[in-house]
Amino acid sequence: MDIILVPGFWLDASSWAEVTPPLVAAGHTVHPLTLPGLESVDAPRSGIGLQTHIDAVVAKIDSLEAPVVLVGHSGGGAIIHGAADARPDRVARAVYVDSGPLGDGGVINDELPADGDDIPLPPWELFEDADLTDLTDELRAMFRDRAIPQPRAVAQDRQQLRDERRFDVPATVIACEFPTSMLTRMIAEGHPFVAELGRIRDVDYVDLPTGHWPQFTRPAELGAAILAAVDRTA
Numbered sequence: 001m002d003i004i005l006v007p008g009f010w011l012d013a014s015s016w017a018e019v020t021p022p023l024v025a026a027g028h029t030v031h032p033l034t035l036p037g038l039e040s041v042d043a044p045r046s047g048i049g050l051q052t053h054i055d056a057v058v059a060k061i062d063s064l065e066a067p068v069v070l071v072g073h074s075g076g077g078a079i080i081h082g083a084a085d086a087r088p089d090r091v092a093r094a095v096y097v098d099s100g101p102l103g104d105g106g107v108i109n110d111e112l113p114a115d116g117d118d119i120p121l122p123p124w125e126l127f128e129d130a131d132l133t134d135l136t137d138e139l140r141a142m143f144r145d146r147a148i149p150q151p152r153a154v155a156q157d158r159q160q161l162r163d164e165r166r167f168d169v170p171a172t173v174i175a176c177e178f179p180t181s182m183l184t185r186m187i188a189e190g191h192p193f194v195a196e197l198g199r200i201r202d203v204d205y206v207d208l209p210t211g212h213w214p215q216f217t218r219p220a221e222l223g224a225a226i227l228a229a230v231d232r233t234a
Contacts (some may be wrong), residue, residue, distance in 0.1 A: 001092070001230055002064045005032040006057060008074025008099070008213075009112075009155070010121045010147040012038045015073075018219035022227050031060060035079075037151040045117040049153035050108070051160070054082035067092040069230050074212065075109070075150075078102035078159060081166065081196070088165035093233040095226055098176040098212050100183075103196035104161040108154065118149035130177040133211035134218065143216060170202040172229035174222065176214050180205035204229065 003023055005016045013032035020030045035053045037045040057079055061068055067090055072080035077099025084091045084101075094101070102108060112119045113126075121144060124132060135143070175183060184205065187198040197203065206225050208214055214222040 001028045001233070002066060002068045003028050003030050003226070003230060004057060004060055004068050004070050004080075005030060006035070006053075006070065006072040006076035006079050007033070007038075008072075008076050008097075009119070009150040010038075010143075011073075012146075012148060014146070015215055019215050019223040019226065022220070022223040023230070026227055026230075028227075028230060031064075033057065033060060037154075038148045041148055043148070045149065045151040047153075048117075048151040050078070050082070050157035052151075053079045053154055054086065057083040058086045061087050061090050069093045069095060069233060071095040071097060071226055072099055073097040073215065074099050075155065078106075078108050082159060082161065084169045085161045085163050085166040088163055088169055091169050093170045093172060093229060095172045095174065095229050097174045097222065097226075098214065100173060100194065101166075101171070101196045101200065102159045104159055106159050106196075107156055110156045112150075112155055114152045114155075115149075117152050119152050119155055120149045121147035127212075128177075131212040133177070133209075135211050135213060135216065139213075139216050143213065167199050167201055169200070170204075170233065171197075171200045172204045172206060172232075173197070174206045174208050174214070174225050174229075176208050176210050177212055179209070180207050204232065
């Protein structure tokens, strides 16, 4: 199975390095992506928006022959959902890592402080305590050292969806900061935050208790959880 891995904000393809070994060992082909504007600290980010990133994932899907599994972390969840909307017949499963599908008209996060076309990694004080669970001082230093400014428009652009067949794409939600019981309760209560997720017809929920960056804090467990989702798909 081809697995396309989409990182969250401030990260490139290398952020998946400690997650992919069990996937490769099981015989799957992994495609960690570095999205436009995230190639380096000095990369141009003007004119790069949410659709630019979705188009990059769609282009990768189109370059492969068989159906794919999409994996999106954090803001990458909105991106893989946009790609599933564009290619619902080519996506065998969407895996949301501490993230979820962003509905039509929604934005990923328009409250992050920007500097021109860039959104630098904010100070840790701006994150919730739950975000930072298990992110040790050493991991924080590593993350900040490798962080690349996020293109501002990716965070602020509105999602544009067109094909309701996206709700037929099976999904797995790997919940880290908050338990899956909270998500399912919110869906049952009709909370708007999970309205798009509630419309997906086939969803598996997996608890992986840690902070918002499990690829750093619990990479082996995250790899195993993704592998299990891929195995259910196959």
